[in-house]
Amino acid sequence: MSRFVLEKSEEGLRLTDTFVRQHPLLIDFSSGHFAHRLKNITVKKELIARAAGAKSLAKVLDCTGGLGRDAFLLASLGCCVTMIERSHVLAFLLEDALKRALRHPELGDIAMRINLLAMDARYYLSRMDVVPDVIILDPMFPDRKKSAKVKGDMQIVQRFLGKDEDVMALFDSAMNTQCPRVVMKRPLYDKSKLPVKPTNTMLGSSIRFDIFLR
Numbered sequence: 580m581s582r583f584v585l586e587k588s589e590e591g592l593r594l595t596d597t598f599v600r601q602h603p604l605l606i607d608f609s610s611g612h613f614a615h616r617l618k619n620i621t622v623k624k625e626l627i628a629r630a631a632g633a634k635s636l637a638k639v640l641d642c643t644g645g646l647g648r649d650a651f652l653l654a655s656l657g658c659c660v661t662m663i664e665r666s667h668v669l670a671f672l673l674e675d676a677l678k679r680a681l682r683h684p685e686l687g688d689i690a691m692r693i694n695l696l697a698m699d700a701r702y703y704l705s706r707m708d709v710v711p712d713v714i715i716l717d718p719m720f721p722d723r724k725k726s727a728k729v730k731g732d733m734q735i736v737q738r739f740l741g742k743d744e745d746v747m748a749l750f751d752s753a754m755n756t757q758c759p760r761v762v763m764k765r766p767l768y769d770k771s772k773l774p775v776k777p778t779n780t781m782l783g784s785s786i787r788f789d790i791f792l793r
């Protein structure tokens with residue numbers, strides 16, 4: 580039997596790590612802490628929104644879909660988001676979550692503003708014909724310090740995907756477009772230097788956003 584199992588349940592599609600006693604991963608934008616965060620969202624409160632310069636109808640390209648949270652937060656603020664995810668398993672989970680959100684009375688309008696693409700963002704960026712207002716990059720970094728350990732659902736994603744080894748290549752691809760704003764999100768403990776100095780940096784309690792303006 581393989582370690583990770585992707586299966587349909589009554590609640591939706593879910594991913595189980597059979598080696599670890601932890602709830603399976605099921606992406607759900609309508610419950611828990613995330614739903615609460617959505618209900619009270621403002622640009623001022625959300626660092627990602629400020630870093631992205633979020634405003635209604637802004638075209639956002641999220642190159643690192645993951646659990647879809649950043650994309651969903653930005654769409655809830657009126658942005659039109661293209662979300663790219665290269666792991667087909669994650670993309671299936673996201674697709675399933677977006678379908679459920681579309682049927683949800685309060686989340687349907689938000690989910691409608693998100694277009695999910697299952698592919699490598701570097702491929703998309705090299706052929707992109709519509710220039711977005713902002714590109715968001717939030718790759719997987721190794722979990723180094725105990726204090727900075729990723730929480731909850733992200734733990735299973737980290738075990739399943741490991742570290743993204745081509746972060747710099749993705750960054751270069753984003754910077755080589757005509758996009759006026761590129762935002763890189765990374766943990767505070769990651770001290771690696773990017774090849775370009777950011778125009779601005781916003782610090783959170785465990786993450787930083789480096790903002791590159793053209």
Ligand SMILES: C[S@@+](CC[C@H](N)C(=O)[O-])C[C@H]1O[C@@H](n2cnc3c(N)ncnc32)[C@H](O)[C@@H]1O
Pocket residue numbers: 642643644645646647648649650663664665666669698699700701717718719720740743749
């Ligand atoms: C840390 S997670 C992103 C979390 C996401 N921002 C959220 O709010 O849930 C990183 C994700 O980016 C994806 N990823 C990394 N490099 C990528 C690339 N070049 N193209 C598409 N997806 C990529 C990984 O597969 C992983 O699912």
